[in-house]
Amino acid sequence: MAVALGLLATRTAVAQLIQGQSMDNAAWAGVATQVVDILVSTSTRQECGFQQLDQKFDALGRRIDLVGQQVRDIPGREFEEYMAAGRRYVRDLPDVWRSDGDRRELIRDARREFVHAFGIAEHMKSPERQAVADVAIAGCWLWVPSLPDVKKTIGAARQILEKEMLYGTMLPTKPYADVLYLCQRYGEQPATAGKPIPPATPGRAPTDGARLAVHVTYGHPVVCAGVEVRVEELPPAADDPPRAARPSTPNPDPPLLGRFSRNPQAPPLFPRNPQASPLFPRNPQPRAGFPGNRQRFTGFPPNPQAPAWNPYPPRAPVPPPPRKRVRVHVRNNRAEWIAVSMTADAVIVQLPGAGNTLPTENRVKPRRAKTFDLTRPRAALNPPAPAFSRIRSAVPGLPAIGFVLP
Numbered sequence: 561m562a563v564a565l566g567l568l569a570t571r572t573a574v575a576q577l578i579q580g581q582s583m584d585n586a587a588w589a590g591v592a593t594q595v596v597d598i599l600v601s602t603s604t605r606q607e608c609g610f611q612q613l614d615q616k617f618d619a620l621g622r623r624i625d626l627v628g629q630q631v632r633d634i635p636g637r638e639f640e641e642y643m644a645a646g647r648r649y650v651r652d653l654p655d656v657w658r659s660d661g662d663r664r665e666l667i668r669d670a671r672r673e674f675v676h677a678f679g680i681a682e683h684m685k686s687p688e689r690q691a692v693a694d695v696a697i698a699g700c701w702l703w704v705p706s707l708p709d710v711k712k713t714i715g716a717a718r719q720i721l722e723k724e725m726l727y728g729t730m731l732p733t734k735p736y737a738d739v740l741y742l743c744q745r746y747g748e749q750p751a752t753a754g755k756p757i758p759p760a761t762p763g764r765a766p767t768d769g770a771r772l773a774v775h776v777t778y779g780h781p782v783v784c785a786g787v788e789v790r791v792e793e794l795p796p797a798a799d800d801p802p803r804a805a806r807p808s809t810p811n812p813d814p815p816l817l818g819r820f821s822r823n824p825q826a827p828p829l830f831p832r833n834p835q836a837s838p839l840f841p842r843n844p845q846p847r848a849g850f851p852g853n854r855q856r857f858t859g860f861p862p863n864p865q866a867p868a869w870n871p872y873p874p875r876a877p878v879p880p881p882p883r884k885r886v887r888v889h890v891r892n893n894r895a896e897w898i899a900v901s902m903t904a905d906a907v908i909v910q911l912p913g914a915g916n917t918l919p920t921e922n923r924v925k926p927r928r929a930k931t932f933d934l935t936r937p938r939a940a941l942n943p944p945a946p947a948f949s950r951i952r953s954a955v956p957g958l959p960a961i962g963f964v965l966p
Contacts, residue, residue, distance in 0.1 A: 566745040636684070671697055688721075726913075754775060757964065766962065769960055787898060886936065888932045890924050899921070
């Protein structure tokens with residue numbers, strides 16, 4: 561539903577409404593019909609899933625769980641009924657014989673049903689259902705049309721999902737991305753708002769140390785959850801040693817030769833060694849293994865002067881590459897303090913949560929901006945494999961935003 565209403569913003573009439581221009585009834589008639597189609601055709605059950613029963617119990621346990629699940633599903637069914645009742649009111653809007661007063665009453669009744677559905681979802685503590693109901697209410701306000709109410713309602717839906725992304729027990733990344741797209745289309749969020757990165761593994765953070773993450777491009781600002789970040793790349797630190805050439809390279813910077821140039825003094829393929837090979841040194845004295853009498857051969861005697869030959873000589877260790885430094889411009893538009901830190905992949909903006917305190921360094925006051933010069937730590941070459949308990953663990957509880965660097 562959110563994506564469909566966001567795509568509707570590309571219509572000329574909706575664009576004029578967003579820009580504050582007036583429009584006639586003929587221009588709005590086609591848009592109103594599409595709003596009705598979106599509200600009616602969207603199924604709520606496809607957007608809000610229900611927990612499945614665990615099949616690892618015996619027959620009696622499954623029956624008990626089934627009864628308990630049916631009891632727990634009663635609020636969910638009531639939510640579906642109110643959403644269906646609201647869609648039923650919306651279906652009566654396009655009838656040509658209705659007056660403007662009748663349509664206003666119908667859209668008011670439909671909005672009332674969606675508000676009841678929102679109340680049930682809030683009682684169930686289901687952020688996704690609350691967002692669905694809010695988006696349906698925003699569609700009713702768009703039909704009126706009342707753009708300030710549309711922005712207010714979709715902004716409330718975004719804040720609900722945003723709070724769940726940062727502080728909840730689950731990561732509704734897909735619904736949050738859809739609602740954020742709707743907010744961008746209608747001007748509730750700026751165009752620089754970053755799209756959330758979906759986690760590679762369900763139940764895990766999209767990047768280390770953060771529950772919500774967006775991509776960052778050097779030199780371009782990105783806004784996420786009320787925090788604006790702009791990152792600039794700096795030269796390496798002065799204490800980092802310069803990277804040397806590979807030991808096996810005789811000339812790190814060879815001169816450029818022509819395409820058909822010829823070397824008149826090319827080295828021979830098999831150069832002669834004027835000295836004797838250390839493997840088979842010449843010894844004018846008779847060998848100890850062949851005396852005058854016929855004794856059994858005992859092998860060649862060791863030569864203390866011959867150096868030990870190693871076909872794979874040890875190579876000099878290559879120094880690690882210099883650590884990258886970045887300059888981070890942070891503007892805190894939230895009503896709370898934040899702290900900025902750095903990982904090998906992202907700039908981490910930590911928020912204060914229940915039971916945790918912010919680090920003492922790199923803090924930013926509410927409604928203020930600050931600049932930090934940070935150094936990216938080197939990533940581990942062979943990171944340890946996560947334990948099985950970590951894979952099955954819940955969503956990380958640290959309320960933090962990750963701005964992933966290129």
